[in-house]
Amino acid sequence: MSKQRKTSKSPPKPGSPWESPAFSATPDNPARDELNLADHFLIAMPSMLDPIFGGTVVYLCEHNANGALGVIINKATDMTVDVLLNRIDLKLEIALDLAPVEKTPVMYGGPVQADRGFVLHAPRGDFSSTMPVTAEIALTTSKDILEAVALGNGPQKMLVSLGCSGWGAGQLEDEIVRNGWLTVRADPNIMFDLPLEQRFFAAIKLLGIDPMMLSGEAGHA
Template sequence: MSKVVASELKLANHFLIAMPSMLDPVFGGTVIYLCEHNADGALGVIINKPTDMSMDELFERVDLKLEISPSQLLSTTHPVMFGGPVQVERGFVLHSPHGPYSSMMKVTDDIALTTSKDVLEAVAHGDGPRRMLVSLGCSGWGAGQLEDEIARNGWLTVPADPAIIFDLPAQERFAAAMNLLGINPWALSGQVGRA
């Protein structure tokens, strides 16, 4: 098998979908939205692993008071996601681009990643992005590490659909991402074979 190199793959704005053979307790059964992928490595956020913390609780923990009613912001009752094992004490917000935030990385015209508190402050004031997913922690890979995992049949990749991130409940995101590939997730095997 030929080695896949980072220059051959450009996976920013793609979903990584864990294969059934992925038995890792952190990544098994996950869908990750990749925000960045280059020769130095990759960075993404798990989008289907909710924590037991709601957005209301997160706002309380970071000392932000909602200046709008929670009914105006549907996402306040949504769970905060576990984004991955890297920097688990830090918040990562995937959102529709809505203005310049101090630590914002624009991934596409539809999706940005912000790690600064100002995006949550904007939400609390009622002028933040309307579509967002908040996670604690992120997922990261060093140079060549993700490519190696893909070559070993650890992940499927597919161009991302923002509706899966922002519009579906967390428990429906894995099947929806698999459906982008035309695959029934329950028909996959964890076995690898060669013809």
């Protein structure tokens, strides 16, 4: 497979990582019969040598005629949620109850808008800049979700990331055809509950494949 291409979206303007959403517009032709992999995992094939996406699992939040947007769920930064909250001038009000949350690592969601925050969470809740993915899962980019976390009113499950992963129109489909990715319906337990080091193999097992037998010649499901 050729080296993974980056999204065609322009880089964000400098500013707060929680000041604006990054969701694409509605497709020009929503009735078009097209592949829709929202709420699916993209699992990097062994043939993928890209230093950003090699060995990753991406949760796709949006996929339409204009392209795709998702978040890497198994690649952590060196930052934890409590450090992120401090950087945006938020303080945990009930630190004892939120101890598991405050020490949760912030994910590296991808190279697109790397200075902005993205939160995958369940349940969906009511936040100012939220893109529903399923009846239970949403992607939020507004600061109010972290304000809720600081007050102890945040979502029951969440994954916080800096940056996201994006593809232009037809780009992801081309990478799948070239055996860059395996695809499978996502399991929320994998992205919210499993330790990071277990997520890649757990996602592969959803396909009924022994991870040790995986080769670069496999297709997608």
